[in-house]
Every structure is written in C-alpha cells, then in structure tokens.
Amino acid sequence: MFHYRILLPIVLGLFSLNTMAADDLMQAYERVVVSNLDATAVQKELDLDRQDVSAFMLSRMNALPKKGDGACPEEVMGRMVSANPGKGIEWLLDRYGQLSAVGRANMAKSLRHSECKEAYEVVSTLLINKEEVVNQHAAAVAAGPYTHLRVCDYAYSSLLWMVQKGAGLPADLPNGLFSDTSIETRDQAINRLLDWWSKESAKMLEQKASIGTARPSVKEKIRLLRDTKP
Numbered sequence: 001m002f003h004y005r006i007l008l009p010i011v012l013g014l015f016s017l018n019t020m021a022a023d024d025l026m027q028a029y030e031r032v033v034v035s036n037l038d039a040t041a042v043q044k045e046l047d048l049d050r051q052d053v054s055a056f057m058l059s060r061m062n063a064l065p066k067k068g069d070g071a072c073p074e075e076v077m078g079r080m081v082s083a084n085p086g087k088g089i090e091w092l093l094d095r096y097g098q099l100s101a102v103g104r105a106n107m108a109k110s111l112r113h114s115e116c117k118e119a120y121e122v123v124s125t126l127l128i129n130k131e132e133v134v135n136q137h138a139a140a141v142a143a144g145p146y147t148h149l150r151v152c153d154y155a156y157s158s159l160l161w162m163v164q165k166g167a168g169l170p171a172d173l174p175n176g177l178f179s180d181t182s183i184e185t186r187d188q189a190i191n192r193l194l195d196w197w198s199k200e201s202a203k204m205l206e207q208k209a210s211i212g213t214a215r216p217s218v219k220e221k222i223r224l225l226r227d228t229k230p
Contacts, residue, residue, distance in 0.1 A: 025056045032079050033071040039083035046080060048091045058095055062103040064135055074106045078113035085116045086211040086218070093122070093221040096228070101131040104230075105154040112158040117208040120162060121222050124197050126155035127190055131230045138179065146179045151230070153177040156190050159197070163204065170196050 028045040031037070037045065046053050057080075060073040081088035092099075092107050099107060108126045111119040129151040139146045157176045163169065170192050177186045212219050 025053065029056070029060065029076055030070045033075045037079075042079050042083040043087075046076070048080065048087055054091070054095075057091075058098060058103070061106045062098075062100045064102055064137075074109035077106065077110035081110055081114045081119070085114050085119065086215045089114070089116070089118050089122065089211065090215055090218055090221065093218065093225060096225060101133045101151055101230075104129060104131065104151045105133045105149070108151060108155040108158045112161050115208060117205045117210040118212070118218055118222060120159070120201070120205060120208065122225065123155050123159045123162065124194075124201065125222065125226050127152050127159065127194055127197075129155065129230045142179065144180055147181075147183060149177070149179055150186075152190055153186055156186075156193060159193065168196075168200060 025046075032042055032045050046057065048054050048057065057073075057077065061077060063073070065072060077088065077092075081092075089111070092111070096104070096107075104126065108123055111123050131151045132148045133150060133154070134148050139148065160169075160173065160175070173192060174181070174185075174189050177189060
C-alpha cells in the first residue's frame with residue numbers, strides 16, 4: 001500500500017504533463033490559424049502524436065460549425081497538413097473510419113492546402129463518396145431550394161481548386177457545387193472531372209513531390225481507401 005501511495009501522485013503528475021487542458025487545446029487550435037506561425041511552431045502547438053490532441057482534432061473535424069466558433073476545422077487541419085504533409089495525411093487516413101460525413105468533407109477541404117501527390121490522390125478518391133453532409137440549420141434558413149451537399153461535392157470543389165492553376169481542365173466546369181445546385185447537375189460535373197482526372201492525373205502527379213519515400217505505408221492506406229465503401 002505504501003508503494004501505491006508513492007506511485008499514484010507520480011503517475012497522475014505524468015498524466016497531467018502529457019494532457020493539455022481543454023482551454024489550452026482550444027487556444028492552440030485557434031492560434032494555428034490566427035497567428036503567423038511557421039511549420040515548426042504549428043506542429044508544436046498541435047502535435048498529432050499526442051493522444052489528447054488527436055482526440056480533440058477528431059472531434060473538431062466531425063463537428064459542424066456553430067455560431068461563435070473561431071477557426072474552422074478544415075483551416076486548422078489544412079495548416080497542419082501544410083506544416084507536415086506526411087503526418088497530417090497519414091493521420092487522416094488512419095482515422096477515416098472514425099470520421100463522419102462532416103469529417104470526411106472537412107478532410108477533402110483541408111487537403112486542398114497541400115501540393116503533395118498523395119493529397120491529390122486522396123481528394124480524387126473522395127469524388128465517388130456520395131454521403132450526405134447533413135446540415136439541418138443551413139437547410140432551415142436557406143432562402144431557396146436546398147439539397148444537402150455530399151462529401152463528393154466538397155471533394156469536387158477542392159480538386160478543382162487544386163488543379164485550376166494548370167491548363168487543360170474541361171470547359172465550362174462549374175467553379176463549385178452548392179446546396180441550390182441540383183443533384184443531377186452536380187453528378188454531371190463530378191463525372192466530367194473524374195473522366196478528365198483519369199486521363200490527365202498521371203502526367204500531373206509525376207510533377208508533384210511525394211511523401212511515399214518517408215512514409216511508405218501511405219500508399220497502401222490510399223489503396224485501402226479506394227476499396228472502402230462509404
């Protein structure tokens with residue numbers, strides 16, 4: 001019993017040192033976006049290798065924005081992916097099964113901030129995910145027709161944003177897909193982008209840096225993602 005009395009405060013102390021308080025996590029989360037931090041500082045603020053940071057980011061990614069929220073999850077995750085593409089992308093792939101449709105939409109949006117080959121591969125894979133990202137509040141306050149956006153709609157906008165700096169995109173593709181755009185119109189645009197991507201992606205991706213050398217497991221995880229049904 002004497003040994004337990006000695007060890008318990010030590011264990012609790014170590015636990016407290018390795019767990020950021022909720023307020024500290026939120027402040028770090030906000031700071032990643034609003035402060036002009038370099039890549040090293042971003043990783044120090046929110047280290048995805050920490051269990052508490054990882055759990056916090058997962059909960060934020062899966063949450064719709066609320067009134068009073070500051071930074072958006074895709075902005076924060078985007079900064080983290082930019083700071084360390086390998087760690088950020090592998091973290092997203094490892095937690096894909098824990099992400100809701102909201103989280104997967106945020107995943108697609110956050111990856112547009114990376115120029116690495118694997119970011120393009122993941123976003124293009126999400127183009128076939130038709131899960132609805134249900135937002136009852138947005139639907140209730142919409143001034144006109146409203147149909148919930150889907151993960152593929154967000155992926156379309158992200159991939160278009162990522163590749164529009166290059167040449168050769170199909171003419172007259174919509175600049176984005178929105179809640180007042182019919183599903184039929186959205187699907188037509190996505191299919192046209194998918195068709196173009198299947199023909200042009202190899203040439204485009206060979207010019208992109210890859211995280212595969214440093215993280216060879218990512219290639220297999222992307223393959224598994226392609227085989228995963230929503």
